Amino acid sequence: MNLSAEARKVLESSMRMNKVSDAERAEIERVVESMPDDRVLLYKNVVSNPIGDLPRYDIHIRLQHMLTFVTFLTLAFTGLPIAFLDHFWATPLNNLVGGVDVSRIIHRTLASVMVFSMIYHIIYLFWLVLRDIMRGRFVLQRTLIPTLKDVRDFKLDMLYHAGKRDQRPEMDKFMYKQKIHYFAAAFGNLVMVVSGSSFLFPEFWATILPVGYASYFQEMMRLSHPHEALLALLVIAFWHWYNVHLAPGRFPMQWTFLTGKITREHQIEEHFLEYLRNLVEIKSEREYLLDMEDARELSGVYEDKFIDEKMAVNKSEP
């Protein structure tokens, strides 16, 4: 496979960072060379373990996700019946946890766990970035920070889904959808924490805000809390759960949030640049890919060329 300039750059920088030996470099080049040009053929033919093949999230990230989503769902469960108590469905839900007097205590307790998870996440991210910079392995494109490439990826992906293009774009560890979702969730979390704290500590907010604005702020926050909660819940129910559970190819669920691993086919399809890094970092993955291509006769492309090269190397040796 002839790598695009972008993919080539990612591969080179990964090999440099991992300080691969010349032998390994040749092996990696051989694997890359062997991949069929049509990436669709590649990801349709690999065998994936549904619970995941390649590393993606470490235990801290999984723990933070777990803390956030469990508290979020229970917060929504105790909070929405308070916000919409006039509605017929709210009273039984509220009574289920013992009425407003109880559910608001549960709500605040869970909220503090969610705030803890947020702080844990922020500190952990800082530490990750610091660690990677110290080790000289920090790559901006591999993080969640949005770049111009994401706009391009979005456009190309839309063209692919519309049938105007035959390949999905080569996306990095985090694709455009994940970046949108991450920042939406982060912003939503911040809104919920600030507005929630304005109910719990109105005196504090009134003290630090200018006199003319404190009342407007309170009104704004009282609107924000249920609006944002409902929006977050609907986005998660309709979009996040679609993406990780219901989308064809992901159904019935991705195990990544539990195992921290992503399936091979998913990695190649949506995170090809990250897959290239996996090829550099994981020897067994290179072996697997070569075997698979041999077995399925997808490797015809590389053989002649590789033999020529090998002979050329042999020739120049003496």
Next chain:
Amino acid sequence: MEYRKLKIYLQILVLMSVSHGAAYAFEDDEGCLLCHKYPKMGRITEEGARRSYYVMPHVFGSTVHRNVPCKDCHSYIKELPHREVKNGVTCDSECHSIKNPATGKNFSHKSIYEKYEKSAHGREKIAKGHDQDKPYCVTCHTNPIYNPKEDQGPPPRITQRCVICHEDEKFVTNWYKHTSRRINEVKRSPKEVMELCTSCHGDKRLIERHMKAAEKEGRELGDKYAFAAESYQQSFHGKVVKYGFTKAASCLDCHADNDNYYMNVHDIRPSRDPASSVHKDNVTKTCQRCHTRADEKYAQLDPHPTPVTEEENNNFRYYSNLIYGWIGDVVLVLLIGLAAFETIGRRRDGVGWHLRKGSTWWRKSKRGRDRVK
């Protein structure tokens, strides 16, 4: 004719003799029940309202006023059968039969009545004009609230001890009921207060009528008068109170002075009155009753945010709400649209919702590039 009249008199006589001897909880020494015990006793007033003059002896006998002779309150009645009643009972009258056990003076509600008269709610018993919309004592205080729970007798483990010295079991029982009732239900719950105040302040027609009268007379009304109940119910306090939370501020927690709650709830004044607890000079102190860290800045927060029912009422909230709603709708439509679009694209690529050995790439792709068999 004479015979029929006689027959009626005889019937009444028989009825009276049959009902004679029925035991009432209070002593009918004044003979009022002679007539007022008949359930159908009543009339239709000139305005067409039905009035019942029936006194249910077993009910009145268990009210807080059961020991007060009728004539102590109905003092205008001099002879029986009595003349037409013009004003009825006012609550500032003095009991001549009941002494205040603390002072030995005649018992009366005068002290509270005088507070009430000067408050924003004060009115005459027979009011004229817009005063008719104000509450009189009985608007808020109906007897049942203070009825002792007759079915629940006092626990013997307590009264048996009292009876040893106080000897009279009836006295002990009454004393127990009197005190325990007042300890149990010291004041109305915030929810009850809200319902009570809202019964007038949430009545749109009453508010409108009163505002028109005030305009005519050139009287000033509070900024929040038009939507006091509605805005409270939408406020943080009102919302949690409505949902049964018992510690949030009710109307009276802010609008009545806190020194002696029971006295001062009768002395509610408009916010423009310097004596009012919600006057701008006193409001910080009022907030501090619950929000101990509140300062002047905190007191500026609006506890009665204008309702958003109409655009011109509260532009800020109206448009914030509108924009929030639109953002939510647009985001959802876009994201669901994206998901649907993606599904179409991925299905064209040959992936469906099939489950086989952890891989879903089994359907034939419309794009032609299929898994190698």
